[in-house]
Amino acid sequence: MIGIAALDHPADYFTWGIWSISAPNLILFAILVLLFVGALLLPFPKGGEHK
Amino acid sequence: MMSLRHAPTQDLDSRPWDGPTRHYDIFKEGAIALVIVTVLVAALAAIFSSPDDKQLTFKSWAQSSPDSMYTTMVAELAGTSDTYNYGPPYNNNSEGLSVGPIAMQKWMGVTHPINASQDFVIKPLESQTMSADVKAAVDQWNAATPEQQTQWASNYDTALNDAAGANGDPAKVPTGDYGPTSVLAQAVVDMAKTGAYDGAIMQGQFFSTDQTKQMLLMGDGSYMDDIATTDNLQGNTWGMVNEAGSWPGQMWLAPFSFWYQLPAFNNTDPNNTFAQTLTDNADAIIFAIMMVVVLIFVFVPFIPGLRSVPKWIPVSRLVWKDYYREYGRR
Amino acid sequence: MTTTDLPRVDAAPSPEEPTTWTGKIRALWMRELPPEKMLPETQPKYVSSWIYVFGMLTIVSLIVIIVTGIVLTIGGVQWWHTSSFGHYMNSLHFWSVQMFFLFMTVHLWGKFWMSAWRGRRAMTWITGAIAMIMSIATAFTGYLIQTNFNSQWIAFESKDVLNSVGMGALINVTDFGQMVLMHVALLPLCVGVIVVMHVLLVRYRGVVPPAEAIDHAHTVAITEVAS
Known part of the structure; x- marks a missing residue:
């Protein structure tokens, strides 16, 4: 694999009953939630108002 | 003007x-976004790379687990393999799956015919130069009636897989009326070890873009299945959304993969006939469920209740907080 | 006044009614989606949240996917296993797809909570939803044509799904040639067309106003009468 830190090693899995998710998928899902929450809460630059 | 354009709230x-x-400047926004995403993706690709586990071949199968391939070839001859008993679109040896009375798999018919013993064993052997004993075995098989063929191979299949007897070890199979079964299965494994089988199964096709036969045969044995299990790729353990290694997988398939985790679609209780019907037809039933889910998703604006959720839970006040702060809410 | 508020007759100043199909279609286009409406230099003031950038982020991710996909197409289906540049191109393709779905999901959640289908914008939602489903189908066929273990396993597993509902008779996931054509030609075309429709509808209907927006025209009229 070409890459500074290629992810070519087995992932950790988190399992609760029928629910199971790999560490990389969990990280990506956390980023998804953070992006959504951040988009709602972070202040948006003002300016360019016309009237 | 004002009175003309006045409209009710x-x-x-x-x-x-x-x-x-x-x-607002859409092109400026787009250009900035393009630079940001390109840099982000370039960095992710340079740091983390992307998965590429080498393809499996029949050569690698025969060399790493010849016994598994041998057992699979016996099953193809005996008619006990998954491919032999698949049903449409490969053959008519079972009816396939259905959702209640709707049996699309059966109705669409056999479009990619596969004759397991001929396509996986006999024809590939015949396509190569055969040693005298292999040629004799193929001739003996071809001269026999289908009933006789099945009889031989089934006898051997049963003896080979007898847990109290040979238990998968060909050397421990007691003598019996097996015809040429073991010679044929061993001939395929020997051929596969040299790499010749990977070409032979294509049966002389110059443009070979259809891997249906190879894929089905590869899945009949434990070789590919075991690797998938090691990589957490089995369907009933969220394999659909997982990826080999530590890369993220197809997370967008999670709403589909979810149903395969439910106990009703993984029934192990033979007395629960309803759950067993669900489990046997899981692929078809889950597909039907997903069609409904997709329709709900596409038609959210028209579905009473669902379309009002954003009104009941006003998350949108966060989106428009600047506007509401300045102008107030209606 | 925004340009979209111009009286419609002004948008197509033609002394005579067009008689050709071309002229009629042009007149219709100019009336319904004139250039200043398609590429406006202003937005309603309520378009003031980071949530609004995720549609654009999704589109630029798609552009990166298409460009890297074209490079991979030129190299051929097995090229990337042996060329380090090809592998990097595959990695770009892989990560841009991950980002594409990430941004699209944030965009989707945002539009759901804004109930962005209000005001005759249902078709905008529908085309967006179809674009997402088509994208999933496209990504799926991409996984099938990697010519590695992943594509073997995914083809083997997914054939059962399509076969179980009879679709396997027409769409054979174990037919590599068919999947290559779907992934590099048919499905990207479908995604492209539906995304263009989606974006045109956004411009045509405009960005949905806040659910509890005040009626500015009404407010101004009352103010004028009062003064």
């Missing part, structure tokens, strides 16, 4: 916006 959503505006 209910139409506010659909009429052109006549409130305050602000400067």
Whole structure:
């Protein structure tokens, strides 16, 4: 694999009953939630108002 | 002008916006976004790379687990393999799956015919130069009636897989009426070890873009299945959304993969006939469920209740907090 | 006044009614989606949240996917296993797809909570939803044509799904040639067309106003009468 830190090693899995998710998928899902929450809460630059 | 353009408040959503505006430059926004995403993706690719586990071949199968391939070839001859008993679109040896009375798999018929013993064993052997004993075995098989063929191979299949006897070890199979079964299965494994089988199964096709036969045979044995299990790729353990290694997988398939985790689609209780019917037809039933889910998703704007959720839980006040702060809410 | 508020007759100043199909279609286009409405230099003031950038982020991710996909197409289906540049191109393709779905999901959640289908914008939602489903189908066929273990396993597993509902008779996931054509030609075309429709509808209907927006025209009229 070409890459500074290629992810070519087995992932950790988190399992609760029928629910199971790999560490990389969990990280990506956390980023998804953070992006959504951040988009709602972070202040948006003002300016360019016309009237 | 004002009186002409006056409209009741209910139409506010659909009429052109006549409130305050602000400067906007879509191309500038797009150019900035393109630079950001390109840099981000370039960095992720350079740091983390992407998965590429080498393809499996029949050569690698025969060399790493010849016994598994041998057992699989016996099953193809005996008619006990998954491919032999698949049903449409490969053969008519079972009816396939259905959702209640709707049996699309059966109705669509056999479009990619596969004759397991001929396509996986006999024809590939015949396509190569055979040693005298292999040729004798193929001739003996071809001269026999289908009933006789099945009889031989089934006898051997049963003896080979007898847990109290040979238990998978060909050397421990007691003598019996097996015809040429073991010679044929061993001939395929020997051929596969040299790499010749990978070409032979294509049966002389110059343009070979259809891997249906190879894929089905590869899945009949434990070789590919075991690797998939090691990589957490089995369907009933969220394999659909997982990826080999530590890369993220197809997370967008999670709403589909979810159903395969439910106990009703993984029934192990033979007395629970309803759950067993669900489990046997899981692929078809889950597909039907997903069609409904997709229709709900596409038609959210028209579904009473669902379309009102954003009104009941006003998350949108966060989106429009600047506007509401300045102008108030209606 | 925004440009979209101009009286419609002004948008197509033609002394005579067009008689050709071309002229009629042009007149219709100019009336319904004139250039200043398609590429406006202003937005309603309520378009003031980071949530609004995720549609654009999704589109630029798609552009990166298409460009890297074209490079991979030129190299051929097995090229990337042996060329380090090809592998990097595959990695770009892989990560841009991950980002594409990430941004699209944030965009989707945002539009759901804004109930962005209000005001005759249902078709905008529908085309967006179809674009997402088509994208999933496209990504799926991409996984099938990697010519590695992943594509073997995914083809083997997914054939059962399509076969179980009879679709396997027409769409054979174990037919590599068919999947290559779907992934590099048919499905990207479908995604492209539906995304263009989606974006045109956004411009045509405009960005949905806040659920509790005040009626500015009404407010101004009352103010004028009062003064």
